[in-house]
Amino acid sequence: MISQTGERKEDALTISSREALEYCAYKKQKKVSSIMEGISRAVCVLDEKEDVHRALAQALRLRISAIRVTPLQLEKNSAKFVERGVSADCIIGGNGETLSKVKACEAKLALRLKARQLTVKLAPSYINACRYAEMRREIRKIRRLAKKSILKVSVGGGSTANLSRLARICSEVGVDYFSIPYFHGCERIKAELSGGVKLEVVGVESLVNYKKLVNAGVGRIVTGHIAEFYEEWIQEADKITIETLSSNGSNQEN
Numbered sequence: 001m002i003s004q005t006g007e008r009k010e011d012a013l014t015i016s017s018r019e020a021l022e023y024c025a026y027k028k029q030k031k032v033s034s035i036m037e038g039i040s041r042a043v044c045v046l047d048e049k050e051d052v053h054r055a056l057a058q059a060l061r062l063r064i065s066a067i068r069v070t071p072l073q074l075e076k077n078s079a080k081f082v083e084r085g086v087s088a089d090c091i092i093g094g095n096g097e098t099l100s101k102v103k104a105c106e107a108k109l110a111l112r113l114k115a116r117q118l119t120v121k122l123a124p125s126y127i128n129a130c131r132y133a134e135m136r137r138e139i140r141k142i143r144r145l146a147k148k149s150i151l152k153v154s155v156g157g158g159s160t161a162n163l164s165r166l167a168r169i170c171s172e173v174g175v176d177y178f179s180i181p182y183f184h185g186c187e188r189i190k191a192e193l194s195g196g197v198k199l200e201v202v203g204v205e206s207l208v209n210y211k212k213l214v215n216a217g218v219g220r221i222v223t224g225h226i227a228e229f230y231e232e233w234i235q236e237a238d239k240i241t242i243e244t245l246s247s248n249g250s251n252q253e254n
Contacts, residue, residue: 007057028051031237036063037232038214039240042226043068043200052077056084062230065220066117071106076115078140089117089152092142096121096156100138107145118142119179122166127158132165139173152220154179160189167192176221182209187216207232 015023021190025254042064059067066082066089069077074090076182090110093103098121107118120142126135131154139153153175155166161193163180177244179200180186182187190199204210207229 013161013172020242024240024245027245028237028240031240032234035230035233035237038211039063039230040065041214041219041221041224042229043220043222044226045222045224046073047224048073052080056080056086058227059086060084062226064226068119068222069115071110074113074115078115081189082114087116088114089119089150090115091119091121091154093121093123096123096154098123100141104141104145107142109148115149117152119152119154120144120229121154121156124156124158125252127155127162127166130162130165132169135166136169136173139169139175143173150176152179154200154202157181161221163189164192167197168194170194171197178219179222184203187213189219190217 012148022182027208040063043060043066044055044064045068046052055067058064066087067081068089068091070091074088078088088110090113092106092110098106103120108121110118120139122135122138141230143151147222153170154224155163155164158166167178167189171192172197175197177200178189180189182201182203182205186201187199193199199215200220200222201218202222204213204221204223205225210221210223211233
């Protein structure tokens with residue numbers, strides 16, 4: 001660039017006010033799109049005391065992937081989910097210690113009630129006893145029943161060795177998601193999955209951890225705080241101005 005005095009300035013760059021405003025709007029929209037993509041990975045759990053219409057409206061506003069419900073909640077509200085076009089993710093097997101035959105019946109009922117996703121809980125006693133053959137048979141049975149519906153296999157805990165082995169079983173059977181509780185470093189279980197199986201993490205309590213999992217490529221994140229996370233996260237986009245872009249050089253993503 002040549003200045004008005006004729007002095008050459010190698011590092012300076014001048015753009016018009018209109019171009020600056022357009023660039024600022026572009027950066028802000030890019031940030032919003034990134035945030036909404038992250039928020040869309042959320043699965044919310046329908047609380048017994050929560051108003052269903054409010055939960056469905058929030059799901060549509062934030063474009064979250066699903067609302068997790070029990071078979072009883074689904075039976076009461078199936079028509080509302082279908083009418084609003086929100087995906088119901090039905091828990092199968094209670095705490096996991098239910099008989100496989102009962103889990104199969106619950107899965108059939110959930111599918112009749114138009115659940116788009118099934119989350120089958122594995123028995124903690126089976127996990128602790130390393131009864132992998134029985135769990136593999138149970139997962140295969142539910143996979144056949146689920147057909148083209150999304151199937152998630154959920155565990156309430158276990159050692160890293162347990163989780164790694166179950167992740168490989170889920171990959172062999174061909175489920176859609178392997179669901180584990182949040183713990184420090186839980187995203188590393190993703191490396192044990194193959195064949196298109198994705199990781200779901202349950203119980204995320206802070207935006208910092210939510211963003212970390214999004215950046216790690218976790219497919220689904222179950223939380224009861226998604227509205228709070230959205231409000232906090234979207235403020236980052238609101239802070240993008242011409243002044244901040246000029247001082248920082250470029251907006252820091254996430």
